[in-house]
Amino acid sequence: MDNTINTKPIRKMKNKPQHGQDHSVQSKKGYFIVSVIVLVVIAILFIFPLYWIITGSFKTPQAVNARVPVWFPLQWTTVHYSKLFQRPAFQWLGNTVLICGLSMLLTCITASMGGYALAKKKFIGRAVIFSMFVCAMALPKQVILIPLLKEMAFLRLHNTLWAVILPTVGWPFGVFLMKQFSENIPGELLEAARIDGAGEVLTFTNIVFPMIKPGIGALAIFTFITTWNDYFLQLIMLNDTKVLSISLGIAKLQSEMSTDYGLIMAGAALGSVPIIAIFLVFQKFFTRGITMGAVKG
Amino acid sequence: MQKTVSLSMKAERRRENIAGYLYMAPSLIFFLGFVIFPMGMCLFTSFFDYTMTDFTFSGFQNYARAFNDSIFTNHALINTIVIVLVSVPVVCLFSLWVATIIYKMRDFGTSFYRCVFYLPVVTGSVAVTVVWKWIFNNYTGVLNFIMKNMGGMLQDIGLMEKTMGTVFSGNWNWLGNPATALGCIIMILLTTSVGQPIVLYVSALSNVNHSLIEAAEVDGATNMQVFWRIKWPQIMPTTLYILVITTINSFQCFALIQLLTSGGPVNSTQTIMYYIYYNVFKMQDYGYGSAMGVILAVIIALFSAIQFKLAKTDNG
Numbered sequence: 001m002d003n004t005i006n007t008k009p010i011r012k013m014k015n016k017p018q019h020g021q022d023h024s025v026q027s028k029k030g031y032f033i034v035s036v037i038v039l040v041v042i043a044i045l046f047i048f049p050l051y052w053i054i055t056g057s058f059k060t061p062q063a064v065n066a067r068v069p070v071w072f073p074l075q076w077t078t079v080h081y082s083k084l085f086q087r088p089a090f091q092w093l094g095n096t097v098l099i100c101g102l103s104m105l106l107t108c109i110t111a112s113m114g115g116y117a118l119a120k121k122k123f124i125g126r127a128v129i130f131s132m133f134v135c136a137m138a139l140p141k142q143v144i145l146i147p148l149l150k151e152m153a154f155l156r157l158h159n160t161l162w163a164v165i166l167p168t169v170g171w172p173f174g175v176f177l178m179k180q181f182s183e184n185i186p187g188e189l190l191e192a193a194r195i196d197g198a199g200e201v202l203t204f205t206n207i208v209f210p211m212i213k214p215g216i217g218a219l220a221i222f223t224f225i226t227t228w229n230d231y232f233l234q235l236i237m238l239n240d241t242k243v244l245s246i247s248l249g250i251a252k253l254q255s256e257m258s259t260d261y262g263l264i265m266a267g268a269a270l271g272s273v274p275i276i277a278i279f280l281v282f283q284k285f286f287t288r289g290i291t292m293g294a295v296k297g
Numbered sequence: 298m299q300k301t302v303s304l305s306m307k308a309e310r311r312r313e314n315i316a317g318y319l320y321m322a323p324s325l326i327f328f329l330g331f332v333i334f335p336m337g338m339c340l341f342t343s344f345f346d347y348t349m350t351d352f353t354f355s356g357f358q359n360y361a362r363a364f365n366d367s368i369f370t371n372h373a374l375i376n377t378i379v380i381v382l383v384s385v386p387v388v389c390l391f392s393l394w395v396a397t398i399i400y401k402m403r404d405f406g407t408s409f410y411r412c413v414f415y416l417p418v419v420t421g422s423v424a425v426t427v428v429w430k431w432i433f434n435n436y437t438g439v440l441n442f443i444m445k446n447m448g449g450m451l452q453d454i455g456l457m458e459k460t461m462g463t464v465f466s467g468n469w470n471w472l473g474n475p476a477t478a479l480g481c482i483i484m485i486l487l488t489t490s491v492g493q494p495i496v497l498y499v500s501a502l503s504n505v506n507h508s509l510i511e512a513a514e515v516d517g518a519t520n521m522q523v524f525w526r527i528k529w530p531q532i533m534p535t536t537l538y539i540l541v542i543t544t545i546n547s548f549q550c551f552a553l554i555q556l557l558t559s560g561g562p563v564n565s566t567q568t569i570m571y572y573i574y575y576n577v578f579k580m581q582d583y584g585y586g587s588a589m590g591v592i593l594a595v596i597i598a599l600f601s602a603i604q605f606k607l608a609k610t611d612n613g
C-alpha cells in the first residue's frame with residue numbers, strides 16, 4: 001500500500017545530478033563512525049548509575065564519603081550488606097518475588113484465555129469489551145489508585161500482597177497482547193478440532209496453548225519485570241514492615257538513613273541485580289512482548 | 298430439514314456466546330473489579346467533600362478549588378507540562394537517532410545497545426533514584442566533583458572569572474536549588490524513558506520495505522532523502538505509539554519526585570501526580586485528590602488526541 005505513496009519522491013530523485021559515488025559512501029561511513037563514538041559515550045552514561053550502585057555497595061565508608069570520588073574501590077568490604085541484612089531484606093525480596101510470580105501466573109492464565117476469546121470467538125459484545133480494554137490502557141494508571149486503596153481496605157486486603165497482585169492482573173495490557181498473538185491461530189485448525197469432536201477445554205489446552213506459547217513467554221517476563229518496578233502501587237498498598245517489597249525497603253532505607261549511601265547502595269543492588277539478571281536471560285522474549293504490544297496499538 | 302439447519306445454527310451461535318464469555322470471565326472480572334470500578338469511583342468521589350470525617354455532595358466544588366489553588370495552577374500544572382513538553386520530543390528524537398544507528402549493526406551490537414538503554418528501566422525507579430540522589434549530593438556527589446574540575450579548566454583558559462556561586466563551584470546543591478531541581482528530575486526521567494522507544498524503533502526500522510530503499514539508492518538518493526521519504530512514513534505508526542506512551546509516562550512521573558525532592562524546593566518540582574499523592578495520603582483529602590485525578594486524565598486524553606490529529610495531517 002505504501003508503494004503508491006512513495007513512487008513520486010523516488011522519481012524526483014532520479015532527475016537530480018548524481019554525486020560522486022565514492023564521496024557519498026565515504027561521508028556515510030564518516031557519519032556512522034562519529035555517531036558510534038557519541039553513542040559509546042552516552043552508553044557509558046547509561047551504565048554508570050548501575051556501576052555506581054554495585055561498586056558503591058562494596059566501598060568502605062571512607063571511600064563512599066570521599067569528596068574526591070573513588071572511581072574503582074581498591075578495598076572491598078561487605079560491611080554495608082551485613083548492615084542491610086540486619087533488617088528483613090530477604091523478606092522484602094521474598095515478598096517482591098511472590099508478588100511478581102503470582103501476578104505473572106494469574107495474568108498469563110486470564111490474559112491467554114481472554115485474548116483467545118477476543119481474537120477467535122464471535123460472541124455478542126466482543127467489540128464493546130475490546131474497545132473498553134483499549135481505552136482503559138490509554139488512561140493514567142495512577143488515577144485509579146485512590147479508590148483502589150479504599151476498595152482494598154473494604155475487602156480487608158490492604159497491607160497484604162494481594163492488594164498489589166489483583167490490580168496488576170486486572171490491567172488490560174496482557175489481554176491486548178495475547179489477542180495479538182491469538183490472531184495468528186489458523187481458523188481451519190480450530191474448525192478441524194471441533195469437527196473431530198474436541199471440546200472447548202481440549203481445544204484450548206492442546207491446540208491454542210501450544211500456538212500462543214511464545215506470546216505467553218513474552219507476557220510472563222514483561223509482567224514480572226514491570227511488576228517488580230511498580231513502585232507507586234506498592235507504596236500505596238503496603239505499609240507494614242512485614243509486607244514491604246524490596247523497592248519500598250530501599251525507599252525506607254533512604255528516608256531513614258539519608259546519607260548512609262553505602263547501605264542504600266547495598267539495598268539498591270539487592271533490588272536491581274536479580275531483576276537485571278532475569279532481564280538479560282529472557283531479553284528476547286521481553287523485546288518481543290514490547291514490540292507485539294505496540295503493533296496496532 | 299431447513300428448520301434443523303437454522304436450529305443448529307442457533308445452537309452454534311449460543312455455544313459461541315457461552316464459550317466466549319467463559320473464556321473472557323476471569324480477565325473480565327479482574328478488569329471490571331480493579332480497573333473499571335475504581336475508575337468510576339474516582340469520577341464519583343470527585344464530586345464529594347470526602348475526608349476522614351466528612352462525606353457530602355459538593356458538586357463541582359473540588360474542580361473549582363483546583364483551578365483556584367495557586368500551587369496546582371502555578372506549580373503542579375506548569376511543571377507537569379514543562380516536563381512533558383521537554384521529555385516527549387527529546388525522547389522521540391533521541392531514540393530515533395539511536396535506533397537508526399544500532400539497527401544496522403550486527404546482532405550482537407543491536408542487542409547490546411538495546412540492553413544498555415533499557416538498563417535504567419529494568420534497574421527500577423527506586424534504585425535509579427537513590428543512586429542519582431548520591432550523584433547529585435552536594436558534598437559526596439560525583440557531579441559536583443566533575444563540575445568543579447570543569448570549572449577549573451574553564452578558569453584556566455580564561456572563559457570564566459570565578460566559579461563561586463555557580464554550578465561549577467563544587468558544592469552546588471543540585472536538588473535543593475529551585476534553579477536546577479526540575480532540570481535534574483527531567484534528566485533522570487529521560488534516562489528511564491528511552492529504553493522502550495528504542496526497542497520499538499529498532500523493530501520498526503528493520504521492518505521497513507527494503508526493496509524501496511534499494512531502488513532509491515540505485516537512483517542516487519541521499520541518506521537523508523531515503524530516511525525522510527521512505528523510512529519515516531513507514532515508521533509513523535510507531536512514532537505515534539511512542540508519542541502517546543511517552544506522554545502518559547511523563548505525566549505520571551512520580552517516584553523520582555517523591556524520593557528526590559518531595560515537590561520542593563518551594564514547589565519548584567511540584568507535579569500533578571505528586572500533588573494528588575500529597576493531598577490524598579498526607580492530607581487525607583480524597584475528594585480533592587480524585588478531582589485532580591480526573592483533570593489529569595482529561596489533560597492526558599487531550600494531549601493524545603492532539604498527537605493523533607497531528608500524525609494524521611502529517612500523513613495526508
